[in-house]
Amino acid sequence: MKRWTGIVVPLMIMAGWEVAAILISNPFILPRLGTIVEVLMRPADDLLGTGSLLYNAWRSVQRVGLGFLVAALIGIPCGIAMGRYRWLNQLMDTTLQALRPIPPLAWVPLALAWFRIGLTSIVFIIFIGAFFPILINTIDGVKSVKKTWMEVALTLGTSEFRLLTKVILPGAAPIVWTGLRLGFGIAWMTVVAAEMLPGTISGLGYLIMYAYNFGQVNVIIAGMVVIGLIGIAIDLIFKQGEKVWFGWRSLER
DSSP states (O other): OHHHHTTHHHHHHHHHHHHHHHHHOOTTTSOOHHHHHHHHTOTTSOOTTSOOHHHHHHHHHHHHHHHHHHHHHHHHHHHHHHHHOHHHHHHHHHHHHHHTTSOGGGGHHHHHHHHOSSHHHHHHHHHHHHHHHHHHHHHHHHHHSOHHHHHHHHHTTOOHHHHIIIIIHHHHHHHHHHHHHHHHHHHHHHHHHHTTSTTOOOSHHHHHHHHHHTTOHHHHHHHHHHHHHHHHHHHHHHHHHHHHHHTTHHHHO
16 A cells, blocks of 8 residues: 555646646646647657657756766765865865855856856756765765774774775765765756756757747656656665665664
8 A cells, every 4th residue: 555655646636737727728838638648658759859758868867977977076075075174174164155055057157158058068067966965965974973983993003094995984875875865866956957058959958948939838748757757766776775785774773
């Protein structure tokens, strides 16, 4: 029974949507579910000359993957250093707290000025979205490592490198993983807006904006559904990874 409870609300939303669409009777405001399903059932068909749903979804995943990878490669080492060395954290914290609340889209004009139109500016916006959750969670993860573990290791004469790789990183890993999960979620939300930048010719964000220009609301909704489904799939992967690698955390609670 529990397995099916998660679909109750979506079914209710779909039923309410269909009733509202029938009452409004205007596909440019609220299309019938059948027209949306028709688009979703043909993911390989070309849509409005922009490519298929599958093609645009794959382009979006590629961009998010690249921006997320760059954010992780920079955010995790910086977070480890700031969490490990108090003086570095004190030096950087004010700057971090000032930059962190700035929405990724606020960086769009600078991205276009610095990197021009193209992949680099899109990846930069995605990077901004993913970087701060990864960095902050890594800092918190390093700080959460029990001091007694480090004191025992230092007493036994371990080196700084072994302390980092054998004590700090394993102890901080669950919270770092949470940061990666949050970072990817924000990156996935950001890519849609990033793909609406001038010069973009593919991706789910581009498809949605292009469909809007032609009044194809069913294509817009189909694109949004695909975004949600991919987001669910990626989050399930992170959850499964957490169960496999950090299942021991439940024993501590």
